[in-house]
Amino acid sequence: MEDNSKYKEVLKKEGVKSTRHRYAMLELLEKSKSPLTVEELFILLKEKTSSINLSTVYRTLETFASKNLVIKSNRVDDGKARYELNHHEHKHHLFCVSCHKLIAIEECPIGELQQILKKKIDFDVTGHNLEIYGYCHNCRKMER
Amino acid sequence: MEDNSKYKEVLKKEGVKSTRHRYAMLELLEKSKSPLTVEELFILLKEKTSSINLSTVYRTLETFASKNLVIKSNRVDDGKARYELNHHEHKHHLFCVSCHKLIAIEECPIGELQQILKKKIDFDVTGHNLEIYGYCHNCRKMER
DNA sequence: GTCGTTGCAAATTCTTTGCACCTGA
């Protein structure tokens, strides 16, 4: 028996119904180390739960996004939207332009710049968005 | 008679053929103050040149992007890719969330991070994109 | 003449929608 009380509470707070599909989606998104495409999440859901429809995944993700439970991004340039749980924490991702893998990193080089901007031009940074492109370890090996 | 010699040279350097469609595309992209969707560019092209096919626009933009003549981005969350001329200048922008002013800055905090990523996880950075949000000098004053 | 480029139509891929049925509150 899984403990879905945490998710149940979250969903209730947002005024949407609790269903096993939604628990599963939140759980998978929470587990995932990087943003998932709808397709990826759909496949994981089919493995995890009995059955689910693609439209349901799309619709539910849209619902979640409108409640700010998840963050939708089109950052990666392959025409697929990606969703991640809104942890309200700070993380950036590396995107491998060869294999399309996303790698989360803890490093954030903005902090220092933030101070500089404040001093230099009195600009008060409230947020930022950083995307880094390149070749991951594996693809670098293959390119050699 | 238009002077396309500039574009001709660029195209030749990249080893692709020079055509009037391509001149028109480069010119329109150069004129545009903001990245264009394929559709937008297509409409402008139809006004400008006699006729052109949508697939040609798609194919040519892809060619240009692969030669780094243009930059493709999916920043805007409407499922449409946008293209802008690659001016090869490295600059970031501060975006004031209050007055919507864009401020260009020279500072770039990525260089150091790039080295770290290479050493730490053998990730080879080829590009990045940084957007910084906040309140500019003027709007800060008003907030006080 | 050759090979890259283009037009056209059809195919693909990602996403959305209409409608009937189902289910949680």
Added chain:
DNA sequence: TCAGGTGCAAAGAATTTGCAACGAC
């Protein structure tokens, strides 16, 4: 009960592709 959630099939939108004709070099 009953409004919101879901499945299914079909529609829609953005983008890609196959192929024949065309045009730059």
